[in-house]
Amino acid sequence: TYQGLLALPGVGDYTASAIASAAFGRREAAVDGNVLRVVMRLTDCRDDIADPKVKKAVRAQIQAVMPEAEADIRVFNQATMELGATVCAPNGPPRCLECPAMAFCQGRLRGTAEDLPVKGAKKPRRVEEKTVFLLVRDGKIALRKRPGTGLLAGLWEFPNVEGALDEAAAGAAVSVWGLEPRQWESRLTAKHIFTHVEWHMTGYTLEVAGDGPADFVWADAGALSDRAVPSAFGRYYTEAAARLKEE
The missing domain is CATH 3.90.79.10 (Nucleoside Triphosphate Pyrophosphohydrolase)
Incomplete structure (x- = not known):
């Protein structure tokens, strides 16, 4: 289970979710940096992704729309991560015209995708x-x-x-x-x-x-x-x- 994996030393939210879904077919949203970026652009959200509360809210959003079947859960999580890694990518403009979500992506429709996500400055160590x-x-x-x-x-x-x-x-x-x-x-x-x-x-x-x-x-x-x-x-x-x- 997600909670059982999360209890292991050194295992955080993303790792627990990814293992629970990929290895055991659990309905758990795996939110890495790629997925976080995709959702911020899809929803034209300007919240600071460095805020743990924002990541928690995004996980809840994705959890609400995840499929139920085990095979579909695995595909869904892998697909959202892959979308962020290859199309809605970091370090450059998103490739919106190649994106399967282009028709309903609020960031593309409003012209804000390149400015997202918003990330506050890191605190000095x-x-x-x-x-x-x-x-x-x-x-x-x-x-x-x-x-x-x-x-x-x-x-x-x-x-x-x-x-x-x-x-x-x-x-x-x-x-x-x-x-x-x-x-x-x-x-x-x-x-x-x-x-x-x-x-x-x-x-x-x-x-x-x-x-x-x-x-x-x-x-x-x-x-x-x-x-x-x-x-x-x-x-x-x-x-x-x-x-x-x-x-």
């Missing part, structure tokens, strides 16, 4: 400063699991704190974890861009003594490769793997 630690102890490096909800939920990360810390402040942060800095080895900077946020990272590799917090896992090279560390920490992962290889 929020920049977050982080300090990432490659904490080395007895040939192993500290990892911890991220929270079960939110950005990169449930994946593994190298311990980090908010802010771009200099070495003195970084040493104090390590001490708060109950670890003793023994030898500072390298400093690495990196940046990772998500959809709505940008991480600017300062990283330190250092030898430490002590056990650290209970949620720290001390991983050797094999344990590191077995754990899912997101690409946001890619530069630090490469450094960690190289450092453990030396052990």
